[in-house]
Amino acid sequence: MLLQQLINGILTGSVYALFALGFNLVLGALNILNVAQGAIFTLSAFVAYYLISVYHLAFPFAFLVAVLVGGLINVALEVLIFRPLRTRGGTSMSTLVASIGASMILISIAQLISGAQVERFPFGTIPDIQWNNFDIRISFTQVLVLSVTVLTMAGTYVMLNKTRLGKAIRTIAFSERIGLMLGIPTISIARWTFFVSGALGGLAGVLLGIMYNSVYFLMGEPYVLKGFAAIVIGGFGSVTGVIVASMMIGLAEVFSTVMGIGKFKDVVTFGMLFLFLLLRPNGLFGRDEEVRP
Amino acid sequence: MTMLDISSWFQIYNHALATALINSVMALSLYFSLRAGIFNLSAVGFMALGAYTSGIFAIRLGTPSVVGIGVGVIISLIIGSILVYPILRLRGHYLAIATLSFGGIVQALALNLDGLTNGPAGLIGVPVTVEVWHLSIIVAMLVYLAWILTSSRTGRAWDAIRTDLSAARAVGINVEHYRLVSFLISTAIAALGGGLWAHVNRVIVPFEFGFPQLTFVLVNTLLGGISHPVGPVIGAVLVSTMPEWLDKFEQFREMIIGFLLVAIVIYLPNGLVTSFSNFRLIWTKVFRKIETKPRSSGNE
Amino acid sequence: MTGSISPVYRALKLFFTSALVSASLTGLPNWSTAIAEDIKIGVPLSLTGPIAFAGTKMKDAMELAFDEVNKSGYLGSNKLIPIFADDRSNQPQGISVTQQLILRDRVSAIVGYTASNICQASLPVAQELKTPALQADCVVPGLNKIGNYVYSAVRPSDAFVEMAIDKLVAERKIKTAGIIFQRDNPVFVNLQAVVTKAFEKNGVKIVASEPVTSGGDSDFSAQLTSIASGKPEVLAILLIGGQVGPAMIQARQTGMKDTIFLGEQNFDSVEVRRVAGPNAEGSIFPSHWFAASTIPGNIKYVKEYQARFNRDPDTFSANGYNAVWMMAQIIKKAGSGEREAIRAAMESIGEMDTIFGSAGKTSFKDRQVTLTPFFFTVKDGKVVSAFTR
Numbered sequence: 001m002l003l004q005q006l007i008n009g010i011l012t013g014s015v016y017a018l019f020a021l022g023f024n025l026v027l028g029a030l031n032i033l034n035v036a037q038g039a040i041f042t043l044s045a046f047v048a049y050y051l052i053s054v055y056h057l058a059f060p061f062a063f064l065v066a067v068l069v070g071g072l073i074n075v076a077l078e079v080l081i082f083r084p085l086r087t088r089g090g091t092s093m094s095t096l097v098a099s100i101g102a103s104m105i106l107i108s109i110a111q112l113i114s115g116a117q118v119e120r121f122p123f124g125t126i127p128d129i130q131w132n133n134f135d136i137r138i139s140f141t142q143v144l145v146l147s148v149t150v151l152t153m154a155g156t157y158v159m160l161n162k163t164r165l166g167k168a169i170r171t172i173a174f175s176e177r178i179g180l181m182l183g184i185p186t187i188s189i190a191r192w193t194f195f196v197s198g199a200l201g202g203l204a205g206v207l208l209g210i211m212y213n214s215v216y217f218l219m220g221e222p223y224v225l226k227g228f229a230a231i232v233i234g235g236f237g238s239v240t241g242v243i244v245a246s247m248m249i250g251l252a253e254v255f256s257t258v259m260g261i262g263k264f265k266d267v268v269t270f271g272m273l274f275l276f277l278l279l280r281p282n283g284l285f286g287r288d289e290e291v292r293p
Numbered sequence: 294m295t296m297l298d299i300s301s302w303f304q305i306y307n308h309a310l311a312t313a314l315i316n317s318v319m320a321l322s323l324y325f326s327l328r329a330g331i332f333n334l335s336a337v338g339f340m341a342l343g344a345y346t347s348g349i350f351a352i353r354l355g356t357p358s359v360v361g362i363g364v365g366v367i368i369s370l371i372i373g374s375i376l377v378y379p380i381l382r383l384r385g386h387y388l389a390i391a392t393l394s395f396g397g398i399v400q401a402l403a404l405n406l407d408g409l410t411n412g413p414a415g416l417i418g419v420p421v422t423v424e425v426w427h428l429s430i431i432v433a434m435l436v437y438l439a440w441i442l443t444s445s446r447t448g449r450a451w452d453a454i455r456t457d458l459s460a461a462r463a464v465g466i467n468v469e470h471y472r473l474v475s476f477l478i479s480t481a482i483a484a485l486g487g488g489l490w491a492h493v494n495r496v497i498v499p500f501e502f503g504f505p506q507l508t509f510v511l512v513n514t515l516l517g518g519i520s521h522p523v524g525p526v527i528g529a530v531l532v533s534t535m536p537e538w539l540d541k542f543e544q545f546r547e548m549i550i551g552f553l554l555v556a557i558v559i560y561l562p563n564g565l566v567t568s569f570s571n572f573r574l575i576w577t578k579v580f581r582k583i584e585t586k587p588r589s590s591g592n593e
Numbered sequence: 594m595t596g597s598i599s600p601v602y603r604a605l606k607l608f609f610t611s612a613l614v615s616a617s618l619t620g621l622p623n624w625s626t627a628i629a630e631d632i633k634i635g636v637p638l639s640l641t642g643p644i645a646f647a648g649t650k651m652k653d654a655m656e657l658a659f660d661e662v663n664k665s666g667y668l669g670s671n672k673l674i675p676i677f678a679d680d681r682s683n684q685p686q687g688i689s690v691t692q693q694l695i696l697r698d699r700v701s702a703i704v705g706y707t708a709s710n711i712c713q714a715s716l717p718v719a720q721e722l723k724t725p726a727l728q729a730d731c732v733v734p735g736l737n738k739i740g741n742y743v744y745s746a747v748r749p750s751d752a753f754v755e756m757a758i759d760k761l762v763a764e765r766k767i768k769t770a771g772i773i774f775q776r777d778n779p780v781f782v783n784l785q786a787v788v789t790k791a792f793e794k795n796g797v798k799i800v801a802s803e804p805v806t807s808g809g810d811s812d813f814s815a816q817l818t819s820i821a822s823g824k825p826e827v828l829a830i831l832l833i834g835g836q837v838g839p840a841m842i843q844a845r846q847t848g849m850k851d852t853i854f855l856g857e858q859n860f861d862s863v864e865v866r867r868v869a870g871p872n873a874e875g876s877i878f879p880s881h882w883f884a885a886s887t888i889p890g891n892i893k894y895v896k897e898y899q900a901r902f903n904r905d906p907d908t909f910s911a912n913g914y915n916a917v918w919m920m921a922q923i924i925k926k927a928g929s930g931e932r933e934a935i936r937a938a939m940e941s942i943g944e945m946d947t948i949f950g951s952a953g954k955t956s957f958k959d960r961q962v963t964l965t966p967f968f969f970t971v972k973d974g975k976v977v978s979a980f981t982r
Contacts, residue, residue, distance in 0.1 A: 001818060001819070001822035004847075005815060005818055008815050008818055011814070012812060012814070012815075027386070033389070081555055081559070084559050088559060088562070090559075090562075092332075092385040092386055092389075093327075093385070094562065096386065096389055097511060097515065097558050098558045100511070100551075100554060101550075101551040101552065101554030101555035102551065102555060103551070104508065104548065104550060104551030105547075105548050105551035105552060105555070106551075108545065108547040108548040108551065111547070111645075115646065115649075117835070118834075118835030118839075120838065120839070120867075120868045132848075137846065137847065137848060139846060208811075211812075212811040212812050212814075212839055212843065213811075213838075213868075214811040214835065214836075214839045214868075216811065216835060218643070221504075222807065225394070228394065229394075231390075232387070253815065254814075254815040257815040257816055257819055258815070262803055262806075262815070262816060262819075263405050263776050263806060264401070264405060265806065266397065266401040267398060267401045267402060267405070270394045270397050270398045270401065271398070273390070273391075274391065274394060277379065277380075277383060277387060277390070277394075281383060301696070304696055305692060306692075306693070306697075307692060308685070308689040308692050309689045309692075309693070312689060401806075404776065404777055404806075412776075412782055413776065413778055413782050414733070414782065414783070415710060415713075417713050417735075490685075494684055494714060496713050496714040498684070498710045498779075499777065500710065500777070501683065501684060501685075544641050544645075547641075
C-alpha cells in the first residue's frame with residue numbers, strides 16, 4: 001500500500017509542479033503574482049472538455065488546442081490588464097489585486113457556461129487500461145500524465161536555458177533595465193512569458209481533468225494555494241526549486257492521509273509554508289535576493 | 294415620508310444595514326494596513342478568530358456579548374503580536390502570501406477542531422445582541438479614530454513609509470514601530486468586526502471566512518480609496534447595496550466585482566473619494582473662475 | 594490638511610449620506626396593493642454562488658408547481674404569487690432576504706431555502722417575525738426544534754441510511770466496511786457518525802474512515818488507496834453529488850472491484866450514473882423519491898417537468914415542487930392568507946398528498962414530514978428495488 005501511496009503522491013505532486021512552474025515563471029521574470037493562473041487552469045480544462053464532448057475532437061488535438069487557449073488567455077490578460085497597470089505605475093500590491101479581479105472574471109465565465117455542474121470526459125477519451133504488478137496499480141492515464149509532466153519540465157528547462165527566448169526571459173528576470181540596454185524587446189518577451197506560463201497552467205488543468213475525470217469551475221482554487229506554497233518553499237524564481245517543493249507538498253498530503261491526519265492536510269501545507277516564510281523565506285533553492293524590506 | 298415609513302424602512306432593511314456597517318468595519322481594518330503600505334490580507338483570518346471567540350463565549354460560557362467580543366479582540370492582538378515580527382520582515386508578495394495563508398490556516402482549523410468550533414456544522418444560536426445603532430456608533434468612532442491618527446505624526450510616518458520605505462528609514466523614522474502599530478490596529482479592528490458579525494448573524498460556520506470574503510473586503514476598501522478614512526466606509530456601503538441595484542444581473546455579480554477590482558486598480562488607484570475631491574476642485578475652479586484671477590484691478 | 598471641518602460633523606454627514614444613498618438604491622417598500630385573492634409566498638433560494646446548481650433546479654420546479662396550483666384553480670379564486678429571492682449561498686444574505694420578504698413584501702408564508710447553514714441562520718428569523726415557513730431542502734438535524742412557525746418538508750436521511758445498513762448487513766452478511774466522507778459539510782459529517790454507529794451496531798468492522806477536505810476536490814486517490822488496503826466489502830460514499838461519480842471510478846481503480854457502494858439520496862441522479870457508468874453497478878442507497886415512482890402525483894410531475902424543461906427532474910427539483918404543493922394544501926386548509934391561520938393549519942393538518950415515499954401520503958410529526966424510504970440498487974445500469982424485504 002505504501003508503494004501505491006508513493007505513486008499517488010508523485011502524481012499529485014507532478015500536477016502541482018506543472019501548475020506552479022507557470023506561476024513561478026511570471027513571478028520570477030516579471031515580478032507579477034498572477035492569481036488568475038488558477039482560472040486559466042480551469043478554463044483550459046473546460047475547453048478540452050467541450051471540444052471532446054460536444055465537437056468530438058480527438059483527444060490529442062483537443063489537448064493541444066486547450067493548451068494554446070490557456071496561453072492566449074494569459075497573454076490577453078497581459079495586454080488588457082497588466083501592461084496598462086505597469087504603464088500607470090502599478091505596485092506589486094496592485095498587480096496582485098488586478099490578478100485577483102481577472103481571476104474572478106474568468107472563473108465566473110466558467111461557472112456561467114458550465115451551470116456550476118461537474119462535467120466529465122466521455123468514456124473512452126483515454127483508453128482504460130490498467131497494469132497490476134507488484135501490488136501496485138497504475139493506469140494508462142496516470143502514465144500519460146507522468147510522462148507529459150516529465151517531458152514538459154524538461155522542455156521548459158531546455159527552453160529557459162538553451163534558447164534565445166529563454167535567455168531573454170532570464171535576463172529580464174534579473175534586471176529589466178539591463179534587458180532594455182541589451183536591446184531586448186521587453187514587451188514582447190513579457191507576452192511570451194505569459195504565453196508559456198498560461199500554456200503550462202492550461203496543460204496542468206487538462207491533465208488534472210482527465211486524471212480524476214472531473215471538470216468543475218472551482219477546480220483551480222486549491223492549486224493556487226499549493227502554488228503559493230511551492231513558490232515559497234522552492235524558492236522564488238527557481239525552476240528546480242518549484243518542482244522539488246511541489247513534489248514535497250504532494251507527498252506530504254498523501255502521507256497525511258496514510259498517517260491518519262488526512263483532515264489536517266491543508267493545515268500541514270500552510271504550516272510548511274509559514275515555517276519557510278519565517279525561517280528561510282528564500283526557500284530551498286531561491287536566489288539570495290532581497291526578501292526583506 | 295412619515296416617521297412610520299422611515300421606521301419600517303429601517304426595520305425591513307435592518308439586516309442589510311447591519312451587514313453594510315460590518316463590512317465598513319472590515320474595510321477600515323484593511324485601511325490601516327494599506328495606509329502604511331502593508332499588503333495585509335489577514336483580515337478575514339482575524340475576523341474568524343473574533344467571531345468564533347465571541348460565539349464560544351456567548352454560547353458555551355453564557356457571558357454578555359461585550360465580554361466575548363472583547364476577549365476576541367485581545368486574543369487576536371496576542372496572536373497578531375506573535376506573528377507580526379516574522380511577517381513584517383517580509384516584503385511585497387511574500388507578505389501577501391504569508392497573511393493569506395494565515396487566513397487559510399484559521400479557516401482550516403475552524404473546520405477541523407470539532408471540539409472547539411463544532412466543525413462544519415458551526416456554532417448555532419449566538420444571541421443577536423448587536424443593533425444597527427451600535428454599529429453606526431462604532432463605525433463613526435472608528436472613522437474618527439482613523440481621521441485623528443492619519444492627520445497626526447503617526448499618519449505622516451505611515452505616508453512616508455508607504456511612499457518609500459528605505460527613504461523613510463534613512464530620514465530616521467522608526468519604520469518597524471509604525472508598521473507594527475498599523476498591523477496591530479488592523480488586527481484589532483478585524484477581530485472586532487468578527488465579534489460583531491457573530492452577534493448579528495447567529496450562526497458561525499468556517500465557510501463564511503474564506504478567500505471570497507477577503508476579495509469582498511478588498512473591493513470595499515479599494516473602491517472608496519485610502520486617501521480618506523471615509524473612503525472604505527463609502528466603498529463598503531456602495532458594494533453592499535450593489536445587489537439591490539444589480540437585480541437581474543445577479544448572476545454576473547462575481548464578474549462585476551472582478552471588473553471593479555481591475556478597473557479601480559488601473560484607473561482609480563486612489564479610489565472614489567479622492568476623485569470626488571478632485572472633481573470638487575475642478576468644479577470650484579470652473580464656477581469661481583473670477584476669483585482665481587489675480588486681484589490686480591485694485592477695486593477692493 | 595483636511596482639518597477644517599469637525600470630525601463629528603463629518604461622521605454624521607457620512608452616516609446620513611450613506612443612509613440616503615442606500616435608501617435610494619434599495620428602493621422604498623413595496624406598497625403596491627395586491628388583489629384580495631392573491632397570496633404572496635416568499636421563496637428564498639441559493640440562485641448564485643456555489644450552491645446555485647441546487648437552487649436553480651429548485652426554482653424551475655417550483656415555478657412549475659406555482660403555475661399548476663394557479664391554473665388548476667386548486668385554491669378557488671385565490672392565486673399564489675411567488676416572490677423569489679436569492680441568498681447567494683451565504684448566510685448574512687439569507688437572513689437579509691428573509692427579513693425583506695417578511696417585512697417589505699409582506700408574504701403570507703415562506704417556502705424554500707437550499708443549504709443547511711442558511712436554513713439554520715434564517716429560519717429563526719422567520720420564527721421571531723411570526724411567519725410560517727416550510728423549508729424544502731435542508732437535511733441537517735434540528736430544524737424542527739426552531740419553533741412553532743417552522744416546519745420541514747424533507748427530513749434528515751439519517752434514519753434511512755441506518756435502515757439501509759441494517760437491511761444490507763442482514764441480507765448479505767457484511768463483515769467489513771470503509772467510509773469516505775466530505776469533511777466541510779455538516780450533513781455528511783453527521784452522516785459519517787450515523788453510519789459508523791450503524792455499522793458497529795451490526796457488528797461490522799470499519800477498516801478506515803477517510804475525510805475529503807473540500808467539495809471542490811476531485812482527487813481521492815490517497816484516501817481510497819488507504820481504504821482499499823483494508824479490503825472492505827462495503828464502502829459508504831458520503832460526498833456531494835458531483836464527487837460521487839469520480840469517487841466510484843477511483844474506488845474501482847484502487848482495486849475495490851466488488852465492493853458495494855452505499856450512499857444517500859444523491860446517488861439517485863442521472864448525473865451520478867452518467868459519470869460513474871458501469872462503476873456504479875451494485876450500489877445501494879435509500880431514497881425518499883425517485884423519478885420512476887408510480888404514484889400518480891409523481892407521474893404527472895415527471896411528465897410536466899420533462900415537457901417544460903426538456904430534461905429529467907432530479908431530487909432538488911422534486912424537493913422544491915413537493916414543498917410548494919404541500920404549502921398549497923396547507924393554505925387550502927387554512928382558508929385564508931393570514932399568517933396565523935396558516936400556522937394553525939400546519940399544526941392541525943393531518944394527511945397530505947406528496948410525491949415522496951411509496952404511499953404518496955405524509956403528515957407532520959414533530960414539525961417534520963414522515964416518510965417511508967425506498968431502497969434502491971443499480972443493476973445493469975438501471976435503478977431497481979434493493980432488498981427482498
